[in-house]
Amino acid sequence: MADAFPLAPLEPVRNPQATLPDLIDVLLNRGVVVHLDLIISVADIPLIGVSLKAAIAGIETMLEYGMMRSWDEQTRAWVQRSISRTVPFLPDEELIARMAGACESSGYSSTWRPGTVYLTNRRLFVFRREPREMLWEARLDAIRAIETYVDNTIGGQARTRVRLRTGDGSILRLSASDPERLVRLAGDEIAARDARVDGIAPATTLLREGQLWYYEPRAGGAVWRGGQARIDAATGFSWKAPIDARAAVQLRPEDIRGIHLESDRAPTGNIVLVIDVPWGSARFAAHDITQWADATAAFATTTGTLAAAEPGAHMAGDHDAAQR
Amino acid sequence: MPLSVDEKNLKQGVLSLVITLVEVIQEALESQAVRRMEGGELTEEELNRLGEALLELDEALEQIKADHGITQSVADLRRGLDDVVDEVVDKLINPARWADEAGDRT
Numbered sequence: 001m002a003d004a005f006p007l008a009p010l011e012p013v014r015n016p017q018a019t020l021p022d023l024i025d026v027l028l029n030r031g032v033v034v035h036l037d038l039i040i041s042v043a044d045i046p047l048i049g050v051s052l053k054a055a056i057a058g059i060e061t062m063l064e065y066g067m068m069r070s071w072d073e074q075t076r077a078w079v080q081r082s083i084s085r086t087v088p089f090l091p092d093e094e095l096i097a098r099m100a101g102a103c104e105s106s107g108y109s110s111t112w113r114p115g116t117v118y119l120t121n122r123r124l125f126v127f128r129r130e131p132r133e134m135l136w137e138a139r140l141d142a143i144r145a146i147e148t149y150v151d152n153t154i155g156g157q158a159r160t161r162v163r164l165r166t167g168d169g170s171i172l173r174l175s176a177s178d179p180e181r182l183v184r185l186a187g188d189e190i191a192a193r194d195a196r197v198d199g200i201a202p203a204t205t206l207l208r209e210g211q212l213w214y215y216e217p218r219a220g221g222a223v224w225r226g227g228q229a230r231i232d233a234a235t236g237f238s239w240k241a242p243i244d245a246r247a248a249v250q251l252r253p254e255d256i257r258g259i260h261l262e263s264d265r266a267p268t269g270n271i272v273l274v275i276d277v278p279w280g281s282a283r284f285a286a287h288d289i290t291q292w293a294d295a296t297a298a299f300a301t302t303t304g305t306l307a308a309a310e311p312g313a314h315m316a317g318d319h320d321a322a323q324r
Numbered sequence: 325m326p327l328s329v330d331e332k333n334l335k336q337g338v339l340s341l342v343i344t345l346v347e348v349i350q351e352a353l354e355s356q357a358v359r360r361m362e363g364g365e366l367t368e369e370e371l372n373r374l375g376e377a378l379l380e381l382d383e384a385l386e387q388i389k390a391d392h393g394i395t396q397s398v399a400d401l402r403r404g405l406d407d408v409v410d411e412v413v414d415k416l417i418n419p420a421r422w423a424d425e426a427g428d429r430t
């Protein structure tokens with residue numbers, strides 16, 4: 001092995017100046033465990049005992065070690081519940097976004113009624129807290145199209161608003177403090193919902209899974225690391241080392257600009273799979289690297305052309321067409 | 325190496341010390357917030373709320389520093405604190421220093 005990988009002699013390098021934030025960052029990211037047993041005695045007679053066991057870390061590190069997971073979830077769920085005490089949410093409805101807004105009511109004359117726009121995983125609705133009234137609501141699966149448009153206010157100013165069409169053909173206009181974000185999130189949610197309804201089971205989209213080496217770029221130069229890779233038409237190409245908490249490589253079909261095999265030194269032989277990505281290239285190796293190359297190519301092209309056939313499936317018009 | 329807090333103006337000195345410590349905590353919170361955001365578990369609504377809360381805290385601190393004219397003394401104090409930490413870390417992880425100190429004593 002030593003002959004195959006001639007390494008330059010390692011030089012220990014340390015940033016000459018360690019700052020307090022650096023120190024705290026390292027401690028929190030790695031986590032600290034303190035076990036302290038202490039007896040305070042006077043004239044050799046123990047008087048006070050201290051038995052201290054502490055673990056201090058950033059919550060993300062805690063979660064990686066499986067600690068405080070339920071507490072974290074409960075804390076975040078509590079906020080959701082405190083919002084839902086005032087807003088009539090359905091059971092197991094999750095809030096995605098909330099912003100100030102208004103909806104146009106069509107009565108004798110059309111007027112704008114102010115309230116708060118709520119987007120959840122089930123519905124889009126406008127709710128007024130005081131006096132309490134649901135101004136307008138629609139289930140997400142009843143929304144056929146949603147888009148932004150520019151309207152003129154009474155004062156003559158141009159303003160971006162949201163227009164949506166529901167299943168019964170009625171068109172409703174909303175105003176929101178951040179219309180682009182609302183439309184984007186609603187579009188994503190509707191598209192995700194359709195995918196679930198259409199029943200694209202993730203298991204059937206798996207193209208390949210197994211051992212793969214990845215040439216991981218690091219501060220001191222790249223190293224080969226063994227890990228598990230997975231090519232899945234639904235979730236993309238991902239590579240993860242066993243000790244890592246998250247995938248180090250996560251590629252979508254549109255990220256893959258090119259695939260080729262190169263002759264280079266690797267732990268498994270002399271062939272390396274190079275995938276060109278927008279931020280450079282990623283290098284992989286395996287004993288069955290040609291199959292990996294084929295699977296990656298299949299993933300990039302099949303799902304890629306699918307994506308090209310309906311660009312931005314979450315956009316309003318296309319979504320509408322796909323529904324019919 | 326001692327930290328110097330201006331004796332003549334004790335109120336400002338203590339306030340600078342408190343603000344410096346709060347700033348250090350704030351930076352730790354921010355970097356942990358970034359880690360959580362990258363962790364991908366938080367919902368869009370939570371990301372927004374977290375970002376806005378941290379931004380507010382940052383603005384409030386800047387406002388307090390400007391109101392009391394302690395921006396400069398906080399910066400000085402932080403530099404001093406960093407030097408102390410640097411020295412301690414250096415002492416802890418650099419065995420050559422232990423030998424030096426042992427040599428000094430004999």
